[in-house]
Amino acid sequence: xxxxxxxxxxxxxxxxxxxxxxxxxxxxxxxxxxxxxxxxxxxxxxxxxxxxxxxxxxxxxxxxxxxxxxxxxxxxxxxxxxxxxxxxxxxxxxxxxxxxxxxxxxxxxxxxxxxxxxxxxxxxxxxxxxxxxxxxxxxxxxxxxxxxxxxxxxxxxxxxxxxxxxxxxxxxxxxxxxxxxxxxxxxxxxxxxxxxxxxxxxxxxxxxxxxxxxxxxxxxxxxxxxxxxxxxxxxxxxxxxx
Amino acid sequence: xxxxxxxxxxxxxxxxxxxxxxxxxxxxxxxxxxxxxxxxxxxxxxxxxxxxxxxxxxxxxxxxxxxxxxxxxxxxxxxxxxxxxxxxxxxxxxxxxxxxxxxxxxxxxxxxxxxxxxxxxxxxxxxxxxxxxxxxxxxxxxxxxxxxxxxxxxxxxxxxxxxxxxxxxxxxxxxxxxxxxxxxxxxxxxxxxxxxxxxxxxxxxxxxxxxxxxxxxxxxxxxxxxxxxxxxxxxxxxxxxx
Numbered sequence: 001x002x003x004x005x006x007x008x009x010x011x012x013x014x015x016x017x018x019x020x021x022x023x024x025x026x027x028x029x030x031x032x033x034x035x036x037x038x039x040x041x042x043x044x045x046x047x048x049x050x051x052x053x054x055x056x057x058x059x060x061x062x063x064x065x066x067x068x069x070x071x072x073x074x075x076x077x078x079x080x081x082x083x084x085x086x087x088x089x090x091x092x093x094x095x096x097x098x099x100x101x102x103x104x105x106x107x108x109x110x111x112x113x114x115x116x117x118x119x120x121x122x123x124x125x126x127x128x129x130x131x132x133x134x135x136x137x138x139x140x141x142x143x144x145x146x147x148x149x150x151x152x153x154x155x156x157x158x159x160x161x162x163x164x165x166x167x168x169x170x171x172x173x174x175x176x177x178x179x180x181x182x183x184x185x186x187x188x189x190x191x192x193x194x195x196x197x198x199x200x201x202x203x204x205x206x207x208x209x210x211x212x213x214x215x216x217x218x219x220x221x222x223x224x225x226x227x228x229x230x231x232x233x234x235x236x237x238x239x240x241x242x
Numbered sequence: 243x244x245x246x247x248x249x250x251x252x253x254x255x256x257x258x259x260x261x262x263x264x265x266x267x268x269x270x271x272x273x274x275x276x277x278x279x280x281x282x283x284x285x286x287x288x289x290x291x292x293x294x295x296x297x298x299x300x301x302x303x304x305x306x307x308x309x310x311x312x313x314x315x316x317x318x319x320x321x322x323x324x325x326x327x328x329x330x331x332x333x334x335x336x337x338x339x340x341x342x343x344x345x346x347x348x349x350x351x352x353x354x355x356x357x358x359x360x361x362x363x364x365x366x367x368x369x370x371x372x373x374x375x376x377x378x379x380x381x382x383x384x385x386x387x388x389x390x391x392x393x394x395x396x397x398x399x400x401x402x403x404x405x406x407x408x409x410x411x412x413x414x415x416x417x418x419x420x421x422x423x424x425x426x427x428x429x430x431x432x433x434x435x436x437x438x439x440x441x442x443x444x445x446x447x448x449x450x451x452x453x454x455x456x457x458x459x460x461x462x463x464x465x466x467x468x469x470x471x472x473x474x475x476x477x478x479x480x481x482x483x484x
Contacts (some may be wrong), residue, residue: 009339030279032436039274039409042305051307058310063284065277065293068300068308096326116437151402154441166437167281168413176443179315188446188456193464194274195358195379197447198440199396201418205439214430222435 014050019047019181020078024118025069025235026053026088026098033085033115033170040174041081043190044182052076054097062087068089073101077234081181082109085170086116087137090232093124094239103127113162113180114168120229122163123148124236131159136166137207138222168205171196260287263424264321264347266360267311268295268330268340273303275327275357275412280325282416283323285432286424294318296339314406315343323423324351327412328358329377332474334364336481345369353423355404355414364405365390366478378408379449380464384475389482410447413438454482 021041023034034051041049053059053069060066071077082105092098103125106112114122119135122128123146133148134140134156143150155173156163156182163172175196179187204210207219263283265276276293283291295301295311302308325364329423334340345367348354356364361377365388375390376382376398383390392431397415398405399422400478406415421429448451449461 030281031277035273035277039272039305040309042307049306063281064291064312065280065284066310068310070306104323147330154439155443157386168436168438168440171410172443173440179443183455188444188452189460191442191444192445192449192452192456192460193408195412195443195447196440197396197451198410198438198442199414200396200433200438200440201414201421202426202430202433204433205437207434209439210430210434214427214434218431218434 013238019044019080020077021081021083022050022052022076024082024084024102024121025051025059025067026060026092028062028088028232029059029067030087030167031063031065031067032167033087033118036168036170037083037085037115037174039194040171040178040190043193044178044186047182050076050079052101060120061098072096076105077102079105080108080109081111081113081177082119083113083115083177084121084175086114086118086167088117090228092121093232093236099125100177105162109160110164111160111177113164113173113177115164115173116166117229119143119148119163120146121234122161124233124240128161128163128222131161131197132156134165135162135163138166138219138226139229141226142229145230145233147238149238161182181217249472259363261290261322262284262319263289263323263325264294264318266295266324266326266340266344266363267293267301267321268334269301270304270330271301271309271327271388272329272358272409273305273307274409275329275360276309278410278411278412279325279327279416281436282413282420282432285435286379286420286428289424292318292321301454309375315339318343318347320350321347322351323353323355324348324384324420325416325420326356326360326407328360328362330359332470334363335474335478341367351402353402353404353419355406355415355419357406357415358408359471361385361405362388362475364403366475366482368482370403370405374398375403375405376407377405380408380461380468381471383468387472387475387479389479418452432465
């Protein structure tokens with residue numbers, strides 16, 4: 001059965017007027033997972049982008065950049081697009097307040113989306129069971145533990161879920177969301193404004209293309225985190241079954 | 243004459259320890275021009291990234307995201323890499339306090355760099371005369387007025403100047419800077435951590451590849467700004483000659 005790609009509850013103008021996007025902000029977020037999609041979504045004419053956190057206190061990202069929420073969980077309007085960026089505390093996967101917020105918004109949202117390890121939060125909220133989905137290349141096993149069909153692709157669209165790979169995949173994911181939630185013409189305009197015709201200076205962006213020595217070194221750096229995330233994902237999966 | 247590519251004034255470890263990077267922050271900055279390079283530079287082991295503004299007051303970017311400076315002009319240390327992001331007030335091109343700051347830092351810096359229309363500020367500071375350089379595709383004429391050899395390339399390295407194209411080119415530019423200022427291995431590590439293996443969903447990132455209708459529409463949207471920037475660039479060039 002071909003499921004409808006769009007469940008928009010109210011009229012949209014040609015230019016996406018009225019699209020409400022919410023980007024989740026939490027301590028130790030990888031700031032580019034949030035700021036790159038913000039740049040894309042904030043260019044949708046007539047749209048509104050909310051940076052949603054538990055409170056309105058400034059939040060420190062994982063490498064020190066401080067970001068300012070625009071609305072708290074309680075006052076956040078119903079979102080058409082909810083997006084969860086990555087990194088952050090492993091605890092986010094078992095934080096009921098966050099999981100409840102994402103789950104509730106997802107019930108109404110047209111698109112439930114993530115960048116990088118944000119999909120582990122969606123998964124822990126029970127929102128990816130049986131969905132094809134992706135995450136940062138290093139953490140696909142944790143995503144599978146949460147019931148997703150974990151695939152190593154840059155952007156995965158499965159029904160009303162759109163998940164992106166690691167960090168910079170947020171640009172590709174956000175443009176895909178705009179194309180789906182508004183239209184492809186608007187996404188094309190935004191891409192041209194942002195001159196998104198990437199030319200990475202090296203081929204190191206994925207383990208399949210990077211030098212073996214670089215891959216081994218980065219895998220080694222990330223191994224403790226990968227093991228820790230797998231453990232928390234197992235705990236989150238056990239909580240879902242309970 | 244082949245000029246030296248590196249003028250590092252003190253010892254660097256294998257991993258770039260001690261590299262001091264400063265990203266200029268000003269009202270109406272395009273936040274991704276700053277946050278994408280921040281994400282890259284903040285991953286250089288042992289490096290320090292400063293967000294430098296006239297004062298420590300929070301700064302509103304052009305689409306509303308609020309950013310927090312980490313140091314003001316006066317207390318900013320000598321930088322190894324100074325980077326100017328784009329957009330912002332046209333007035334920045336004729337703002338002596340900003341131009342003096344950039345000019346002074348550039349005297350000591352190993353690399354003087356920019357993203358998007360940040361190169362117009364470098365140009366207005368007299369730092370690109372006779373240099374090959376780039377900017378957002380829409381504003382190349384203003385860059386030429388400031389004495390640069392303006393070229394429509396994604397990242398341009400000419401001696402100790404590295405300039406990037408529009409907005410998202412900041413990722414490519416920053417990785418290039420890391421490869422030059424630290425080493426290529428470090429840049430490769432960072433690229434793999436950030437999974438920077440882009441797959442733009444459309445071919446709209448440059449006028450050469452976007453649909454003609456999209457190009458015409460975006461050119462039309464940007465025309466008033468292009469004309470205004472050209473005027474301010476002419477005024478800045480006249481000030482330099484005076």
